[in-house]
Structures are given as C-alpha cells and as structure tokens.
Amino acid sequence: MSTLAERVLNKEIRGVARLITLLENNSSEATDDMKSLFAHTGKAFIIGMTGAPGAGKSTLVDKFTAELRARELTVGIIAVDPTSPFTGGAILGDRIRMQQHSTDDGVFIRSMATRGTLGGLTASTNGVVNVMDAYGKDIVLIETVGVGQDEVEIVKTAHSTIVVTVPGLGDEIQAIKAGILEIGDLFVVNKADKEGADETARELEIMLSMSQEKLDWKPPIIKTVATKDEGIKELVDKVFEHKEYLEESKNIVDKNRIQIETHMKDVLREETIQRVFKALGGEEEFEKLIHSVAERKLDPYTAVEQILEKVLKKK
Amino acid sequence: MSTLAERVLNKEIRGVARLITLLENNSSEATDDMKSLFAHTGKAFIIGMTGAPGAGKSTLVDKFTAELRARELTVGIIAVDPTSPFTGGAILGDRIRMQQHSTDDGVFIRSMATRGTLGGLTASTNGVVNVMDAYGKDIVLIETVGVGQDEVEIVKTAHSTIVVTVPGLGDEIQAIKAGILEIGDLFVVNKADKEGADETARELEIMLSMSQEKLDWKPPIIKTVATKDEGIKELVDKVFEHKEYLEESKNIVDKNRIQIETHMKDVLREETIQRVFKALGGEEEFEKLIHSVAERKLDPYTAVEQILEKVLKKK
Numbered sequence: 001m002s003t004l005a006e007r008v009l010n011k012e013i014r015g016v017a018r019l020i021t022l023l024e025n026n027s028s029e030a031t032d033d034m035k036s037l038f039a040h041t042g043k044a045f046i047i048g049m050t051g052a053p054g055a056g057k058s059t060l061v062d063k064f065t066a067e068l069r070a071r072e073l074t075v076g077i078i079a080v081d082p083t084s085p086f087t088g089g090a091i092l093g094d095r096i097r098m099q100q101h102s103t104d105d106g107v108f109i110r111s112m113a114t115r116g117t118l119g120g121l122t123a124s125t126n127g128v129v130n131v132m133d134a135y136g137k138d139i140v141l142i143e144t145v146g147v148g149q150d151e152v153e154i155v156k157t158a159h160s161t162i163v164v165t166v167p168g169l170g171d172e173i174q175a176i177k178a179g180i181l182e183i184g185d186l187f188v189v190n191k192a193d194k195e196g197a198d199e200t201a202r203e204l205e206i207m208l209s210m211s212q213e214k215l216d217w218k219p220p221i222i223k224t225v226a227t228k229d230e231g232i233k234e235l236v237d238k239v240f241e242h243k244e245y246l247e248e249s250k251n252i253v254d255k256n257r258i259q260i261e262t263h264m265k266d267v268l269r270e271e272t273i274q275r276v277f278k279a280l281g282g283e284e285e286f287e288k289l290i291h292s293v294a295e296r297k298l299d300p301y302t303a304v305e306q307i308l309e310k311v312l313k314k315k
Numbered sequence: 316m317s318t319l320a321e322r323v324l325n326k327e328i329r330g331v332a333r334l335i336t337l338l339e340n341n342s343s344e345a346t347d348d349m350k351s352l353f354a355h356t357g358k359a360f361i362i363g364m365t366g367a368p369g370a371g372k373s374t375l376v377d378k379f380t381a382e383l384r385a386r387e388l389t390v391g392i393i394a395v396d397p398t399s400p401f402t403g404g405a406i407l408g409d410r411i412r413m414q415q416h417s418t419d420d421g422v423f424i425r426s427m428a429t430r431g432t433l434g435g436l437t438a439s440t441n442g443v444v445n446v447m448d449a450y451g452k453d454i455v456l457i458e459t460v461g462v463g464q465d466e467v468e469i470v471k472t473a474h475s476t477i478v479v480t481v482p483g484l485g486d487e488i489q490a491i492k493a494g495i496l497e498i499g500d501l502f503v504v505n506k507a508d509k510e511g512a513d514e515t516a517r518e519l520e521i522m523l524s525m526s527q528e529k530l531d532w533k534p535p536i537i538k539t540v541a542t543k544d545e546g547i548k549e550l551v552d553k554v555f556e557h558k559e560y561l562e563e564s565k566n567i568v569d570k571n572r573i574q575i576e577t578h579m580k581d582v583l584r585e586e587t588i589q590r591v592f593k594a595l596g597g598e599e600e601f602e603k604l605i606h607s608v609a610e611r612k613l614d615p616y617t618a619v620e621q622i623l624e625k626v627l628k629k630k
Contacts (some may be wrong), residue, residue: 031616038614251539260608264615265603271619272591273584275627293575299353300579301346304586310589314630 005033008135009040013108016135020110021189023127034127037134042256044133045243047209048155049082050183052143053162059226060164061143064100067236074106076132078125080144085243108132110136148236156183159252160242162235164188165204167196181207184219187240188235192223205300217245262296279311318377320348323450324355326484328423331450335425339444341585349442352449357571359391359448359455360558362612363470364477366460367500370504373458374541375479376458380416382551391447395459425448441472441578462606468482471498474567477550479503480519482511496522499534500557503550507538594626 004022007015019060022030049064051057054229058079065075110128132140142155155161163184187203187208201221208219220238224231246252280286289307292298319337321599337345364379366372373394380390416422425443438455447455457470457589469477478499497545504516505569516536523534535553561567595601604622 025373028472035616039611042611071328084573257605257609260615261605264605264618267619268591268622269588271409271623272587272627274625276583279627290572290576290579293579294572296354296357298351300575300582301350301353303579307399307583308586308590311624311628312587312594 003033003036004030005036005134008033008037008131011136013105016108016131017110019131023124023131024112026124026274028274030127034130037130040134041130042133044129044137045160046129046140046142046158046259047143048158048161049143049164050155050161050164051188051190055166056158056226057145060188060190060224060232062100063140063226063229063232065107065141066237067232068139069101069104069238071107074137075108076135076137076140077107077109078128078132078140078142079109079111080125080142083177084159085170106229108137118278126259126266129157157262159246159255160239162186162188162239164190164303165195165200166191167200175240183215186212186235186238187219187224188231189221190226192231195229197223216251217242238282256304276307276311280307318348318351318448318485320351323348323352325445326451328420328611331423331446332425336441338439338446339427341439341589343589345442349445352445355449356445357448359444359452360475361444361455361457361574362471363473363553364456364458364478364479365470365476366505367481367501370479371541372460372479375503375505375539375547376456377415378541378544378547379562380422380456380550382547383454384416384419384421386551389452390423390491391444391450391452391455392422392424393455393457394424394426395440395446395457395490397584404488408424422454423450441574441581444472468566474570475554477501477503477554479505480515481506482515492560500532501553502534503537503546504536504538505541507546508540508543513539531564532557537617554602591626595622 002010002015004015004019010017014035019030019033023034049057049061061079062259065077068075103110111130112125129142142158144155161183163181164185165187167189183205187204189197189204191197191230192201201223204221208221222231222235222238224235226232246255277286289298289303293300293303317325317330319330319334324335327514334345334348338349363370364376376392376394377386380392385388387435416424427440429598444457445454457473459470473520478496478501480502482504502519504512504519506512507516508558516538523536535556537546537553541547561570592601601622604618605614608618
C-alpha cells in the first residue's frame with residue numbers, strides 16, 4: 001500500500017484530497033507524509049489574492065485560472081472563507097466555485113474555513129500549499145476575503161499578492177482597504193465598467209505614492225471587468241513581470257525565507273499548544289483549575305504558571 | 316511607592332492606563348499586578364457589541380453610554396479595531412470617539428488594535444476587562460467591528476452580546492452576518508429611519524427562528540436611530556432584562572465559566588509560545604533551522620520536533 005505522500009507524487013487526486021483533509025483537521029497522521037513531501041516542494045509560484053467582500057474575486061479567480069490554463073500552466077486554488085464562529089462551517093463555502101474548471105485535471109480547487117485564533121489556519125494553509133506544490137501544480141493561488149487580519153496574514157506568504165478593489169465602496173470599507181494597501185504587489189480595480197472606476201484607480205495611485213517607497217517594484221494598477229473577461233490577460237502578464245522581477249532581483253529568496261519562517265512558526269505554535277494541552281493530562285485537571293479561578297481562589301496567571309511548571313523543562 | 320494594582324484599586328486613572336498598556340504589549344511586567352487585581356474582579360456586567368462596518372456602532376455606543384450614565388452606572392469601553400497588517404497600527408483608531416464622555420470620570424474609553432494570529436488580542440482583552448472591573452466600572456462594553464473571526468471571538472466572553480445591523484446592506488455582507496447571528500443575545504436594527512428597516516427586522520426574525528432554539532431567552536430585535544437617540548432606552552432596558560434572565564436562570568454561572576476558560580486558554584497559549592521562543596535561546600538558533608529548511612535539508616515538521624524535544628519535559 002502506498003503512503004499518502006507517494007499517492008500525491010503519483011498525482012492521485014484522492015490522495016491529495018485526503019492529505020489536505022488531515023491537514024485541515026490538524027491531524028498528526030499527516031506529519032510523516034508532510035515530512036517526506038517537503039523535499040519535493042519549492043517549485044510552484046504562489047499567488048495571493050485578497051479584497052473586500054463584493055469585489056468579484058470569485059469571478060476574477062475563475063477567469064485568471066482560465067488564462068493560466070490557456071498558457072498551459074496547471075493551477076491549485078485555495079479559497080479561504082471566514083467561518084461562522086459557532087457552527088465552524090465556512091460561510092461562503094457553499095457558493096458554487098468555478099464550474100468550468102471542475103472537469104479539468106489541470107486545476108485543483110479546495111475551499112478552507114478560517115478557524116479562529118489558534119493559528120491553525122495559516123499552519124494548514126502553508127501545508128496545503130506544500131501539497132499542491134508537490135502534486136506538481138505550477139501556480140498555487142490563495143484567495144481570501146480580506147476582512148480580517150487572519151485572512152490578510154495568509155497572503156503574506158505568497159510570492160505575488162494581488163489586492164482587488166471595486167469602484168464605489170463606502171468610506172469605512174475604504175479605510176479598511178488602506179490596511180491592505182501595503183501588502184499588494186499588484187492592484188486590480190475590478191468592475192471597471194462601473195461609474196467611478198477611473199477615480200478609484202487614481203485614488204489608489206495617490207495612496208500608493210504616499211505609502212513607503214518600494215524601491216524597485218512599482219505596484220501596477222490594472223482595470224478589469226472579470227465578468228466580460230476584460231483586463232485578465234494584462235493582469236496575468238503583470239504577475240509574470242513581477243515573478244521575473246523577483247527572480248532577477250533575488251528578492252524571491254527573501255520571499256521564500258519569509259514563507260518558511262511563517263510556516264515554521266505556525267507549526268511550532270500549533271504543535272506546542274497541542275502538546276501542552278495533552279501533557280495537562282486531559283481536560284479533568286484543566287477543569288479543576290478553571291473551577292478554582294471561577295471561585296477567585298486562584299488567578300488565571302498563577303494557574304498558567306502551575307501548568308507550565310509541569311510541562312516545560314527548566315532552563 | 317504604590318504598585319499599579321494598588322493604583323487601579325485607588326481609582327487612579329493613570330495607573331489604569333499604564334497597566335492596560337503593559338497588557339497590550341503582552342509585557343510580563345503586568346503579571347504581578349494582574350494576579351493581585353484578580354480577587355477584585357467578577358463584579359462588572361460585560362456587554363459585547365459587534366456588527367458590520369458602517370452599522371453606526373460608534374454612535375450607538377455613544378448614546379448607549381449616555382443612557383447608562385443617566386442611570387448612574389459607570390462604564391468602561393474597550394473599542395477593538397482591525398489592524399493594518401504591516402504597520403501594526405489600528406486602522407480606525409484615530410476616529411474621534413465619543414467626545415461628550417471625554418471629561419466624565421464615570422467613563423473610561425480604550426481603543427485596542429487586533430494583533431493577528433497569536434491570540435494575544437483576546438488574552439489582553441480579557442485582561443483589560445479585569446482591570447476595568449477591578450477599577451470599579453459597573454458595565455464593561457466591548458465594541459468590535461464584526462469583520463473577522465478574531466473580532467467575533469472577543470464578544471463571546473461577554474455576558475450579553477448585541478449584534479448591530481442596518482437596512483440595505485448588500486447580499487454578501489448579509490451572508491457574513493449569518494455567521495454572527497448565533498452569538499447575539501440582542502439584535503439592533505440601527506438607522507431604522509432608512510428604507511427597508513422593517514424588512515431587515517423581519518428577515519432577522521425569520522433567520523433567528525430558523526437557527527437553533529434558545530430555550531428560555533428569545534433574542535429581541537430593537538430598532539434604533541442612534542443619531543436621533545431613538546430606541547436607546549429600550550435597548551438598555553432589554554439588556555437589563557437579559558441580565559436578570561441570566562441571573563435568575565443561573566446561566567450567568569456558565570457565562571462566567573466560559574469567560575474564565577477562554578481567558579485561561581489565551582494566557583496559556585500566549586505564555587507557552589513566549590517561553591518556547593525564549594527557550595530556543597534567542598533568534599540565532601531559530602534562524603539556523605529556517606536556513607536548513609529553506610535549503611530543503613530539513614522539513615519544517617522535523618525542525619519543530621527538534622525544538623520541542625529541547626523545551627518540553629518528557630512524559
């Protein structure tokens with residue numbers, strides 16, 4: 001019987017799907033496979049795409065992917081959705097994604113839900129990127145709804161980050177957008193056939209010129225109408241210009257280093273927490289401590305110190 | 316010289332501000348003070364307020380606070396803003412908050428910025444709640460922009476959570492709203508003088524009736540026009556009805572337990588990570604590992620195992 005890692009390298013789609021599910025569940029079963037796959041990673045070019053809800057990212061990803069396929073590149077897509085805090089399900093996950101690619105072996109699509117504050121999401125997203133990379137996808141595209149810090153963090157590990165906006169968003173949304181200005185390598189004004197597209201592009205240009213100078217790479221602003229397939233070729237061209245820039249300037253070495261550092265810190269965080277909770281000897285002991293704190297017999301900080309005393313080696 | 320904890324208990328506002336700053340920076344300097352303050356907590360009633368950008372929450376908080384003051388209650392306000400991922404600054408933090416309360420000793424306002432995936436935000440938010448509680452505020456109000464999981468997590472530790480919406484938000488925003496439906500103890504349709512307010516209230520009612528039944532408490536839907544001070548008294552009345560319900564049903568014991576569990580897990584997470592990174596012996600060793608992983612001589616999972624081997628006690 002083949003391991004999941006072998007099945008991924010043999011391009012067995014069900015092995016890929018299975019391994020990603022294990023990663024999503026932070027299952028330790030995935031670890032051995034991920035270890036042996038890692039040597040086969042580092043080949044894919046990773047693109048992040050983020051923007052406000054309603055910016056038309058799904059359609060854009062759809063057309064963007066079609067253009068990459070026309071250039072005979074294979075694509076892995078990771079769509080990250082905000083999660084309902086109580087059910088744990090992805091809110092937008094049931095939207096129908098890119099049906100035209102569903103029968104194309106050259107495209108692999110996976111929806112993932114953010115999980116809250118454990119840092120588990122970024123840990124598993126980086127792992128999923130590794131799986132798609134080892135699976136042989138030329139391009140890995142991470143799409144997130146740019147509503148929160150978590151979502152934005154994810155695209156920081158991409159080689160090229162595309163920030164998508166549209167004309168006529170409200171003021172408060174514009175303010176939030178300012179926060180993701182700094183992470184964009186490329187900017188898209190989608191729905192550019194709507195009123196105000198030129199103003200939006202101009203505003204973007206002004207805001208970009210005011211933010212810290214990126215010495216060598218000036219982020220281009222591309223107008224698209226994804227529903228009509230307008231501007232998509234130019235966007236793909238610009239992404240490859242950015243890729244070329246990264247390679248020639250050797251900045252890609254830094255980007256890779258940052259990606260690996262982020263990945264390692266996320267895995268470290270996740271593993272540490274899991275082991276500490278495990279070492280607590282199950283929930284029972286933790287429950288006892290909660291009870292004492294709830295009764296104000298103990299404070300949370302002293303309780304945590306007692307736990308760490310048991311778990312960590314002395315230095 | 317007095318400790319910060321003593322200064323908080325003596326109601327010295329600058330001591331309060333200083334301790335909160337230490338908490339925000341996850342400084343270990345705060346720990347001893349937090350330990351001694353903890354016995355003085357558990358008296359404040361904690362209210363969470365969340366909703367989409369543009370729902371008019373700031374004005375609502377303003378009027379809500381004025382009504383609480385009219386009832387001779389003191390108020391601590393924690394306003395949580397999404398953070399710019401690169402600068403680390405709060406995006407909306409510079410909006411001018413509630414100037415009418417700035418000279419009122421009975422109101423203490425603090426803006427905080429979310430910090431990303433470390434879980435540091437919730438850890439410090441719970442700490443700040445403790446400080447305001449020990450400082451003697453009757454009500455602690457946590458206001459967040461309900462854009463991400465992180466922000467929503469925060470209000471989960473409140474006794475009463477108010478979800479604010481407005482008429483005429485787009486479809487996609489409505490979809491996100493569905494995710495926070497389940498956390499609301501009370502719902503507000505603000506800007507209720509705008510077209511579609513009745514429809515929005517009716518839709519909410521339908522959605523609430525479809526979600527899991529809350530056996531004893533049926534979340535009320537209150538229409539407000541915060542700018543005109545309409546509906547605010549009713550909202551405050553309803554919050555106190557909810558408080559009474561929690562106390563009579565003893566559900567407040569569960570809410571307190573959940574708050575303490577969340578707080579302890581957050582502190583545990585934060586402390587563990589800090590100590591593990593510290594125990595790594597500074598950045599140098601970690602850098603070496605990153606370098607090996609970047610060169611694919613080592614995989615991230617094995618690297619993390621090596622680190623944990625050094626840091627954790629054997630079981």
